[in-house]
Amino acid sequence: MTQLLEIGQAGLPFAGESEIGDRCVVRLSDQRALVAVIDGVGHGHEAAAASAAAAEVLERYGNETLDVLMLRCHENLVDTRGAAITLTLFDGRNSVLHWLGAGNVAALLLHTEPSGHARARELLVRSGVAGVSLPSIDVSSTAVARGDLVVLATDGLRPDFAEGVDRCARPQVLAERLLADYGTRRDDALVVVARLIGSPA
Numbered sequence: 001m002t003q004l005l006e007i008g009q010a011g012l013p014f015a016g017e018s019e020i021g022d023r024c025v026v027r028l029s030d031q032r033a034l035v036a037v038i039d040g041v042g043h044g045h046e047a048a049a050a051s052a053a054a055a056e057v058l059e060r061y062g063n064e065t066l067d068v069l070m071l072r073c074h075e076n077l078v079d080t081r082g083a084a085i086t087l088t089l090f091d092g093r094n095s096v097l098h099w100l101g102a103g104n105v106a107a108l109l110l111h112t113e114p115s116g117h118a119r120a121r122e123l124l125v126r127s128g129v130a131g132v133s134l135p136s137i138d139v140s141s142t143a144v145a146r147g148d149l150v151v152l153a154t155d156g157l158r159p160d161f162a163e164g165v166d167r168c169a170r171p172q173v174l175a176e177r178l179l180a181d182y183g184t185r186r187d188d189a190l191v192v193v194a195r196l197i198g199s200p201a
Helices: 045-061 066-076 159-164 171-182
Strands: 005-012 022-028 032-040 083-091 096-102 106-112 118-122 140-143 149-153 189-196
Touching: 005 022, 005 032, 005 171, 022 045, 022 189, 032 045, 032 149, 032 189, 045 066, 045 083, 066 083, 066 096, 083 106, 083 149, 083 189, 096 106, 106 140, 106 159, 149 159, 149 171, 159 171, 171 189
Parallel strands: none
Antiparallel strands: 005 189, 022 032, 032 083, 083 096, 096 140, 106 118, 106 149, 149 189
């Protein structure tokens, strides 16, 4: 099996808390990779419980389409505070990235054009909170290539974190650097970096 992605992640709970409400779920297969970031509303135990409820759905049903996954998360979160969720799915067979977001988990794609020029693109996610008020669940898609980078960050990072993205850095190194340089410490924080290293040309 060829690994499709190289993943790095780094997170910190809100100052004084022992639990973190921000969580990442990664499900890798030969030609398919789901990477999800969940930000439970608020911080502390109740935020962690909300993100755990969403993670449970993604771990159990991770082979389903993103719109179905988001609906399942929404249904499983109705008795919690809710969560912001951004789902990304790398399709290695067709060299496509699909994504869907509800809430304020930011997503950035660094794509290398056939000319070799690198272009940064913010992936649009819609407002709302899974478990409370779900927005449109229309899935967006774009072509990707080997070496492309996706960065997902909760609102515990400053919005200008994109300025610190070094596309040549290893994902784990980059995730730790972004957290250290852009973390606000005013909320739970999580940054996840995924580099496409598998089959797309």
